[in-house]
Amino acid sequence: MKVSIALLMLCCLSLTDGQTDVEEENNQPNIWTEVRDVRDMMVELRVKLDMAMNDNSKMAEQILELKKENAGLNERMKISETQLEELKRENAEQPKVAFSADLGIRGNLGPQTTELTLAFNNVFTNIGNNYNPTTGLFTAPVKGVYYFRFTICGNGINQSTGANLYKNGQNIVSV
Numbered sequence: 001m002k003v004s005i006a007l008l009m010l011c012c013l014s015l016t017d018g019q020t021d022v023e024e025e026n027n028q029p030n031i032w033t034e035v036r037d038v039r040d041m042m043v044e045l046r047v048k049l050d051m052a053m054n055d056n057s058k059m060a061e062q063i064l065e066l067k068k069e070n071a072g073l074n075e076r077m078k079i080s081e082t083q084l085e086e087l088k089r090e091n092a093e094q095p096k097v098a099f100s101a102d103l104g105i106r107g108n109l110g111p112q113t114t115e116l117t118l119a120f121n122n123v124f125t126n127i128g129n130n131y132n133p134t135t136g137l138f139t140a141p142v143k144g145v146y147y148f149r150f151t152i153c154g155n156g157i158n159q160s161t162g163a164n165l166y167k168n169g170q171n172i173v174s175v
Contacts, residue, residue, distance in 0.1 A: 095141050099131035100124040111159055150175070 101120030103109065109118075119136030131138045140146060152175055154161025165173045 096127050097130055097141060097144075097146075098125055098127040099138065101126075101131065101133070115164070 101123040103118060104121035117136045119133055120131075121133070123131065123133050126133075128141060130141055148165055150163060150165070152161055152163045163175050164171050
């Protein structure tokens, strides 16, 4: 391309002013106009190429930033997955604890003059075997939150009705 432009320029330089005017009168294209158009096109293309290269370099920087961010997120995800697996193992090793039971007595239980430990006759659920139906005692095998619910009813006018929940020999709640 440079060679052909140089040849065009040499051809144009060898022409005299009078010869170029004649060409214009004969409706021949003006070589100088053509050269200027090619030059303008080259300048325009060079500007567009510079802009594209600039955009390309900005995109390359953004890609590098995204790759770094992605690597960080992947590392955090791996750590989270490891922690999750560890929690799953810990949870699987923890004993499962639950029991559900009732006295199975229809009618009165008492009157009693002293407190007594009630042993539930009907044990529906005893996951972990932590409730002893013989002694009526529940032993918590692990630290945690335990939910106990009990209901008592009384129908005597001159009799008091009550129940206590004990933890390690200490009265926690009374009804």
